[in-house]
Amino acid sequence: MDLWYTEKQTPNHGITTKIKRTIHHEETEFQKLDVIETEQFGKMLVLDGMVMTTDKDEFVYHEMITHVAMxxxxxxxxxxxxxxxxxxxxxxxxxxxxxxxxxxxxxxxKVIDASKAYFPKIASGLGEARVDIQVTDGIRHIEENPGRYDVILVDSTEPVGPAVGLFQKNFYEGIHKALKEDGIMVAQTESPWFNADLIRQVYQDISTTFPITRLYTASIPTYPSGLWSFTIGSKKYDPLKVRESELQEFDTKYYHPKMQKALFQLPVFVEELLEKRKEEK
Structure with a gap:
């Protein structure tokens, strides 16, 4: 008998993938957590029925949320x-x-524990000396650390449950305070196909908080629609004005320095999302 996992990404659309087995299931204090083994993408981490990461395509998301700002x-x-x-x-x-x-x-x-146990390549840096793991509310941590950080990455789940507060203007204002005078933030901001209103609102909230705001996209096959967006807010440095020769290059699988400026050349329909928001202001 074939086993299939389906994520209902909208009321009218979902993705489905054939699975071999469920490796792990638990209900944490905050959400349902599952690790399943799929035929197409290897192991898959699922929270509250939503795909968070997989063995096969995780590098796209993690490289893209990190390297543009860094x-x-x-x-x-x-x-x-x-x-x-x-x-x-x-x-x-x-x-x-x-x-x-x-x-x-x-x-x-529990997400950290499961990742260490079932996704060791993804979690490989968590044991390094430079890493400080704090099991805490990120919003509270932001409030308690003004002027501390050079870069802040908001690597959140979809805007449901415990992540709702990570998509609100007062949170971005808190990030602004937690950053140093030349700090940069990046937030994952969902799919242009399915979350147009959210992208418009987040872009407005960040652009009224930071003097430099940019949106860029990446192709992530297991995320809703396969096209994903990230929004960067910067106090001083513009990612479009960094010289390519000054960019660091690593043994990555998706991001590389030649992409840095090209990433901000958006499809017309995505540009129109942002232009519509500007017109409404």
């Missing part, structure tokens, strides 16, 4: 990841020798 900042020393309990963003951050401390503020410690 390569834009000239000397990132203190870096915070809000969410991101799988450890993939931390792994990419640690590639930068300038980083002295990488803090992971994840509200659900």
């Amino acid at each position: 390569n834009t900042h000239p000397n990132p020393k203190e870096v915070l990841v809000v969410g991101g309990g799988d450890g993939g963003a931390i792994r990419e951050i640690l590639r930068y020798s300038s980083v002295e401390r990488a803090v992971l503020a994840e509200i659900d410690g």
Whole structure:
């Protein structure tokens, strides 16, 4: 008998993939957590029925949420990841020798435990000396650390449950305060196909908080629609003005320095999302 996992991404659309077995299931204090083994993507981490990461395509998301900001900042020393309990963003951050401390503020410690157990390649950096793992509310951590960070990455789940507060203007204002005077933030901001209103609102909220705001996209096959967006807010450094020769290059699978500026050349329909928001302001 064939077994299939289906994620209902909208009321009218979903994705389905053939699975071999369920490896792990538990209900944490915050959400349902499953690790399943799929035929197409290897092991898959699922929270509340939504795909978070897989063995096969995880590198796209983790490289893209990390390297654009890290390569834009000239000397990132203190870096915070809000969410991101799988450890993939931390792994990419640690590639930068300038980083002295990488803090992971994840509200659900069970996600960290499961990632260490079932996704060791993704979580490979969590045991390094430069990493400070804090099982805590990321919003509270932001409030308690003004002026501390060079880069903050918001590696959140979809805007439901414990992640709702990570898509609100007062949170971005808190991030602004937690960053140093030349700090940069990046947030994952969902699919242009399915979350147009959210992208418009987040872009407006970040652009009224930071003097430089940019949106870029990446192709992630297991995320809703396969096209994913990220929004960057910067106090000083513009990712479009960094010289390619100054960008660091690593043994990555998706991101590379030649992409840095090209990433911000958006499809017309995505540009129109942002233009519509500007017209409404």
